[in-house]
Amino acid sequence: xxxxxxxxxxxxxxxxxxxxxxxxxxxxxxxxxxxxxxxxxxxxxxxxxxxxxxxxxxxxxxxxxxxxxxxxxxxxxxxxxxxxxxxxxxxxxxxxxxxxxxxxxxxxxxxxxxxxxxxxxxxxxxxxxxxxxxxxxxxxxxxxxxxxxxxxxxxxxxxxxxxxxxxxxxxxxxxxxxxxxxxxxxxxxxxxxxxxxxxxxxxxxxxxxxxxxxxxxxxxxxxxxxxxxxxxxxxxxxxxxxxxxxxxxxxxxxxxxxxxxxxxxxxxxxxxxxxxxxxxxxxxxxxxxxxxxxxxxxxxxxxxxxxxxxxxxxxxxxxxxxxxxxxxxxxxxxxxxxxxxxxxxxxxxxxxxxxxxxxxxxxxxxxxxxxxxxxxxxxxxxxxxxxxxxxxxxxxxxxxxx
Numbered sequence: 001x002x003x004x005x006x007x008x009x010x011x012x013x014x015x016x017x018x019x020x021x022x023x024x025x026x027x028x029x030x031x032x033x034x035x036x037x038x039x040x041x042x043x044x045x046x047x048x049x050x051x052x053x054x055x056x057x058x059x060x061x062x063x064x065x066x067x068x069x070x071x072x073x074x075x076x077x078x079x080x081x082x083x084x085x086x087x088x089x090x091x092x093x094x095x096x097x098x099x100x101x102x103x104x105x106x107x108x109x110x111x112x113x114x115x116x117x118x119x120x121x122x123x124x125x126x127x128x129x130x131x132x133x134x135x136x137x138x139x140x141x142x143x144x145x146x147x148x149x150x151x152x153x154x155x156x157x158x159x160x161x162x163x164x165x166x167x168x169x170x171x172x173x174x175x176x177x178x179x180x181x182x183x184x185x186x187x188x189x190x191x192x193x194x195x196x197x198x199x200x201x202x203x204x205x206x207x208x209x210x211x212x213x214x215x216x217x218x219x220x221x222x223x224x225x226x227x228x229x230x231x232x233x234x235x236x237x238x239x240x241x242x243x244x245x246x247x248x249x250x251x252x253x254x255x256x257x258x259x260x261x262x263x264x265x266x267x268x269x270x271x272x273x274x275x276x277x278x279x280x281x282x283x284x285x286x287x288x289x290x291x292x293x294x295x296x297x298x299x300x301x302x303x304x305x306x307x308x309x310x311x312x313x314x315x316x317x318x319x320x321x322x323x324x325x326x327x328x329x330x331x332x333x334x335x336x337x338x339x340x341x342x343x344x345x346x347x348x349x350x351x352x353x354x355x356x357x358x359x360x361x362x363x364x365x366x367x368x369x370x371x372x373x374x375x376x377x378x379x380x381x382x383x384x385x386x387x388x389x390x391x392x393x394x395x396x397x398x399x400x401x402x
Contacts, residue, residue: 060093074109163266257289
């Protein structure tokens with residue numbers, strides 16, 4: 001157990017004590033205040049907790065409509081002994097906001113003995129999780145650790161299944177559809193047509209024996225924007241719909257921006273710590289506008305699971321009930337210390353849907369870029385490829401440095 005872990009634990013215990021006494025005394029203590037509207041033996045309602053950390057440079061507010069708990073006698077087919085449920089959670093801070101409809105936590109009684117889990121002592125289920133971060137340069141610590149864990153698993157884990165995985169890159173004004181354009185948009189093909197004066201149009205009409213209709217004639221006048229216009233709008237619409245995926249020149253309404261989309265369905269990944277990541281659906285989008293010097297990131301994931309599984313050596317032979325009982329009792333102190341050092345190691349997580357939004361996002365803050373360059377450099381060093389770090393340093397300076 002490291003000194004940093006002990007210091008962090010002491011700080012958490014101090015905040016819990018301050019929050020408890022602030023509720024008893026009904027006044028803030030040490031920047032912490034806890035208020036509960038109604039309290040009973042089985043539930044608490046209208047909870048509000050306000051706090052400040054790091055010399056009041058970081059402030060947060062936690063609210064929940066109700067918290068309920070239910071004890072029960074563990075049984076062989078259902079060895080749970082405590083069920084916690086928290087409803088309508090809102091967490092607001094100076095760096096980001098979090099909300100969820102419900103969090104349900106089931107704590108098991110010797111789950112390995114009854115073979116309900118592969119080691120974790122609790123199952124946590126989150127319904128409708130929404131995370132909103134103001135700036136990628138000031139990402140909350142736990143969100144940053146979550147990003148590092150997920151991206152590291154995607155880059156180094158073993159893909160057991162991936163039904164669909166697709167990426168697309170679209171540039172504004174080039175691959176967008178006509179209906180996505182703003183009002184007043186001029187078709188790029190119209191810009192390519194030569195401008196004609198009224199005198200030239202009259203001369204061409206005199207030389208021609210057959211009068212052409214407006215759809216077949218060349219542009220006869222210039223529009224208010226300085227570009228040629230057509231006699232019939234149907235002609236412009238026909239040109240716009242033809243070869244809709246071919247690119248044209250940028251217009252004055254288009255910004256210098258790029259949009260990157262990633263879509264995945266039915267993904268299962270195994271990492272090196274005996275965990276299986278499952279995603280039924282992932283939709284993500286990264287946008288960057290160089291004209292306005294801003295960027296954003298959004299991701300929607302459904303059916304997310306983070307489950308501990310047995311290691312291969314644990315699946316070689318099934319243990320008898322007595323050996324399983326002895327193993328559970330002997331491993332309890334080890335699990336207790338592990339839970340204290342890393343609480344996430346003792347839970348199985350299930351999130352029905354998660355929406356993540358970064359209102360201000362920079363490419364250099366993307367965890368995929370950071371870890372991707374690190375893996376490239378590590379692979380080059382292992383392969384004894386000497387590029388004198390010129391190429392990698394240039395890329396890191398351009399994208400991966402903060």
